Amino acid sequence: xxxxxxxxxxxxxxxxxxxxxxxxxxxxxxxxxxxxxxxxxxxxxxxxxxxxxxxxxxxxxxxxxxxxxxxxxxxxxxxxxxxxxxxxxxxxxxxxxxxxxxxxxxxxxxxxxxxxxxxxxxxxxxxxxxxxxxxxxxxxxx
Amino acid sequence: xxxxxxxxxxxxxxxxxxxxxxxxxxxxxxxxxxxxxxxxxxxxxxxxxxxxxxxxxxxxxxxxxxxxxxxxxxxxxxxxxxxxxxxxxxxxxxxxxxxxxxxxxxxxxxxxxxxxxxxxxxxxxxxxxxxxxxxxxxxxxxxxxxxxxxxxxxxxxxxxxxxxxxxxxxxxxxxxxxxxxxxxxxxxxxxxxxxxxxxxxxxxxxxxxxxxxxxxxxxxxxxxxxxxxxxxxxxxxxxxxxxxxxxxxxxxxxxxxxxxxxxxxxxxxxxxxxxxxxxxxxxxxxxxxxxxxxxxxxxxxxxxxxxxxxxxxxxxxxxxxxxxxxxxxxxxxxxxxxxxxxxxxxxxxxxxxxxxxxxxxxxxxxxxxxxxxxxxxxxxxxxxxxxxxxxxxxxxxxxxxxxxxxx
Numbered sequence: 001x002x003x004x005x006x007x008x009x010x011x012x013x014x015x016x017x018x019x020x021x022x023x024x025x026x027x028x029x030x031x032x033x034x035x036x037x038x039x040x041x042x043x044x045x046x047x048x049x050x051x052x053x054x055x056x057x058x059x060x061x062x063x064x065x066x067x068x069x070x071x072x073x074x075x076x077x078x079x080x081x082x083x084x085x086x087x088x089x090x091x092x093x094x095x096x097x098x099x100x101x102x103x104x105x106x107x108x109x110x111x112x113x114x115x116x117x118x119x120x121x122x123x124x125x126x127x128x129x130x131x132x133x134x135x136x137x138x139x140x141x142x
Numbered sequence: 143x144x145x146x147x148x149x150x151x152x153x154x155x156x157x158x159x160x161x162x163x164x165x166x167x168x169x170x171x172x173x174x175x176x177x178x179x180x181x182x183x184x185x186x187x188x189x190x191x192x193x194x195x196x197x198x199x200x201x202x203x204x205x206x207x208x209x210x211x212x213x214x215x216x217x218x219x220x221x222x223x224x225x226x227x228x229x230x231x232x233x234x235x236x237x238x239x240x241x242x243x244x245x246x247x248x249x250x251x252x253x254x255x256x257x258x259x260x261x262x263x264x265x266x267x268x269x270x271x272x273x274x275x276x277x278x279x280x281x282x283x284x285x286x287x288x289x290x291x292x293x294x295x296x297x298x299x300x301x302x303x304x305x306x307x308x309x310x311x312x313x314x315x316x317x318x319x320x321x322x323x324x325x326x327x328x329x330x331x332x333x334x335x336x337x338x339x340x341x342x343x344x345x346x347x348x349x350x351x352x353x354x355x356x357x358x359x360x361x362x363x364x365x366x367x368x369x370x371x372x373x374x375x376x377x378x379x380x381x382x383x384x385x386x387x388x389x390x391x392x393x394x395x396x397x398x399x400x401x402x403x404x405x406x407x408x409x410x411x412x413x414x415x416x417x418x419x420x421x422x423x424x425x426x427x428x429x430x431x432x433x434x435x436x437x438x439x440x441x442x443x444x445x446x447x448x449x450x451x452x453x454x455x456x457x458x459x460x461x462x463x464x465x466x467x468x469x470x471x472x473x474x475x476x477x478x479x480x481x482x483x484x485x486x487x488x489x490x491x492x493x494x495x496x497x498x499x500x501x502x503x504x505x506x507x508x509x510x511x512x513x514x515x516x517x518x519x520x521x522x523x524x525x526x527x528x529x530x531x532x533x534x535x536x537x538x539x540x541x542x543x544x545x546x547x548x549x
Contacts (some may be wrong), residue, residue, distance in 0.1 A: 015165050029344060029376075033185070033523050037502075045525035064344045065376050068523065069211075069269040072289020073185045080189025094164070094346040094376050095306060096269070099292040103160050103193075110165075 003127070007119045007137040011089070012111025014130035015098065019086040019107050020138065021059045023124045025117050026050050029064030030088075032100075041083035055085045057133070059126050061116045063091040075100035085089040087128045089116070089135060109133070143299060149482045151202035155295040162369070163303025164293065171301035172308060173486075174285075176260060177208035177267040178253050179293035181240055184214035184499045186290070191232055193291070194239040204244040204297035209258070210495035212251045212269050212437060212464070213237075219490055224499045224507060231501070245297070249492030250466035251436050254281070255361060262387050265308060267296035271372035272365065272436050272519070274307075278379040280364055282387035283306050287346070287378055307378055313388060315351035315381050315395040316405075317343065322354030323410030328535040329442070332363045333518025334417040335409050336370020336512030337533075342407075342482040344375050351395040352382040359385060362439050369436050417533065420520075423512070423548050424530035428456075430510040431543035433536075434464040434495035435520030440472050446487075447478035447542040455486035460508065464490045485544070496524040505529060514542050 028049040032038060035045040057064040065071075075097075078084040087107035088097060101108035107128050116135070122124060124139030128134075143156040159171060165487055183191060213234045215225055235246050250256055253268070254276045258268050260283035267288040268274050286306040288306040295489060296302045306312055319339055326332055339350050350371065359367075359382070371377040381389035387393035396404065433446060435495060443465060455461045465473070470491050473479045482489055498504065505527055513529040515538045521531040534542065534549075540549055 008245075013165055013167075014159070031523075034523050036526055038187075038526075041148070044528055046528060046530065047526075065346070066144065066344070068373070068376075069180050069271050069287060069289050070185045072291050073180070073187070075187050076193065076291075077187030080187055092345050092347075094378070095162070095286045095292070096271075096289045098165050099162050099289045102158060102165070103291045105406045108165075 003099045003138045004134045005138065006140065009116050009119050009135050010113035011109040011133040011135060012123070014109035014133050015102055016087070016107030016112045016130050016131045018131070019059070020127045021086040023061065023120050023122060024050065024053060024055060024058040025061045025120060025122050027063065029066045030062040031066035031068040031071065032078070032106065033068045033070035034066050038074055038078055039081070041078065042092045056083045058085045059087045059089065059128060061089045061120070065090055065093045069096055071096045071100035072103065073100065074104055076086040079104045079106060089128065091138060099125065106121055149201050151197050152298055153203070155298040158291070159295050159299060159301065159303050163305060166303065166305035168303035168305040170304050170402070172265055172304045173300055174265045174267045174296050174302050175206060176258055176394045177288070177293045177297040178211065178269060178273055179208060179235060180211040180269055180290040182213035182497060183229050183236050184497050186236060191236055194236060198239045198242045200485035201244045202298050205300045206297055207246065208293065208297035209248040209253050210240060212497065213249050213492055214497045214499040216490040216493045219488070222502055223498070228498050235397065248444060248466070251494055252365065252439060252466065255365065255439050256466055256468055265302070265304045267293045269293050271378070272369035274378050275368040275372045275380065276365065278307050279311070279368055279381065279386050292467060312347055313379060314349065314397040316349045318351045318353060318392070318404055318406045320354045320406065320408040321352055322356070323408060324414060325411055326355065326363070329366045330516040330518065330533055331372040331414050332366040334414045334533065336367045337374045337417060337518045337522070338409050338413055340371045340373065340375025340377060346376050346378055348375060348377055349379045350377070351389060351392065352380065353392060353501060362442055366518065373519040373522045421531060423532065423534040425511045427511055427549055428514060428542045428546050428548040429459050429508070430513045431459065431461045431539050432495045432513055432515045432520060433539065434462060435517050435523060437494060438463060438465045438469065440469050443469060443473040443478045445536065447481045449537055450487060451481040452483040453485050454546045455543050459543055459546050461487045461543040462490060462495055464486055464493050464495055467491055496520050502527045502538045512548065514539055514548070
């Protein structure tokens with residue numbers, strides 16, 4: 001906790017343990033069934049803004065959730081396979097994403113105090129603290 | 143329950159529900175009468191199977207009726223489709239574990255048409271998303287999107303956290319969609335409306351209020367609309383004035399007077415035509431046509447049977463239909479199945495095409511690039527398997543299947 005915090009964004013709701021990792025920011029929403037190859041961790045939906053990105057161990061920022069009932073089991077499945085991200089931070093989510101993240105004990109949040117794309121860049125090292133409902137920039141990429 | 147008086151399985155289930163409810167600020171759990179869950183090996187994986195077996199071993203048992211959604215393997219077709227024998231064996235273990243917990247393995251994603259129709263205000267715990275939006279919108283029942291573990295937990299405890307669409311405040315219409323300029327003659331047109339409205343208003347809590355449609359929509363039409371809204375917009379509720387039970391009037395749907403500031407959009411025939419024109423034909427092949435996602439009703443089976451009568455699926459093209467055991471059984475009895483099978487259509491039971499085990503491998507092995515369907519939902523949802531997808535009207539899909547020509 002002694003790290004210098006370069007910037008932060010508050011979260012409206014959050015669940016899970018405190019985690020640190022590399023940020024991946026998406027302009028497009030996310031569904032583990034529509035968009036993700038659940039055997040490799042790559043986003044494979046043709047045309048997705050993050051197509052070709054692997055989300056393993058990442059802190060993922062998605063503006064919205066898509067669909068989809070599959071997340072309830074899928075998050076637990078990808079965690080079991082060792083390809084889960086460390087956190088899903090949504091602008092707007094749906095219950096399925098939360099139900100799945102709670103089952104898998106993966107950090108999840110909804111709602112931002114400001115657009116994270118104005119604060120963080122993909123590749124930045126960030127910390128998410130659900131108890132304090134905050135995501136903090138610790139190291140700037142590049 | 144939380145103290146463990148009813149056993150560890152109940153304790154775990156209710157603790158999980160409380161954690162989910164806490165995220166959404168739920169103040170209490172409410173009783174539910176019925177649950178519907180997704181649980182198949184394609185989405186569960188080994189971790190999920192182990193979870194189910196552990197819960198069964200702990201004595202988990204559904205205390206209310208709970209049914210299962212479509213699964214990923216039709217065992218009669220598994221070998222022919224090249225599905226993995228090891229995964230087939232695991233799927234049987236999934237079914238065994240669920241049945242051991244008093245789950246009815248009905249394997250249908252249209253429970254709202256074929257199994258159970260809750261009444262106005264009845265609280266249920268349903269997933270997939272198409273079942274949820276139909277329950278809320280068309281029946282006026284109350285449910286959130288309940289994923290597999292959440293629906294199972296609800297069946298084990300008989301309760302669900304009261305947030306989202308269990309609360310009046312979230313059931314209010316949030317914008318108005320005028321359909322007076324839309325003909326909507328085909329099921330795919332309804333899906334196109336769902337795509338247009340869903341994509342442009344992506345939010346679980348966005349509740350469209352449809353007005354201006356000039357005849358009574360059929361259940362299959364509302365099914366396609368709801369599935370597309372849920373798929374493209376992640377929406378869990380809609381109203382249709384004069385049709386759905388919480389929208390006797392526009393004011394009723396908006397829970398008060400109609401504010402001049404309320405957002406109004408229109409979807410007409412021109413907008414729907416734009417949807418069809420928006421699909422890339424990719425490599426131009428037409429080797430896969432799918433009627434699935436959601437499963438077909440008996441009425442859709444009858445329509446397809448008429449369209450395929452006397453025709454044959456083109457050489458090199460595969461055409462799939464998926465339906466429940468009950469619908470297939472009735473279709474056989476009524477003579478709707480024979481014309482499909484004679485045409486070379488593959489009718490799969492109890493599955494949905496987009497969740498088929500080994501689908502990516504199947505796609506590569508068969509050289510499928512384009513997938514053509516009359517379901518806007520499956521056109522959206524199958525992307526992770528790297529299909530180029532194309533939405534077409536039902537009769538056009540049949541024509542494409544039988545000529546091998548993409549139009």
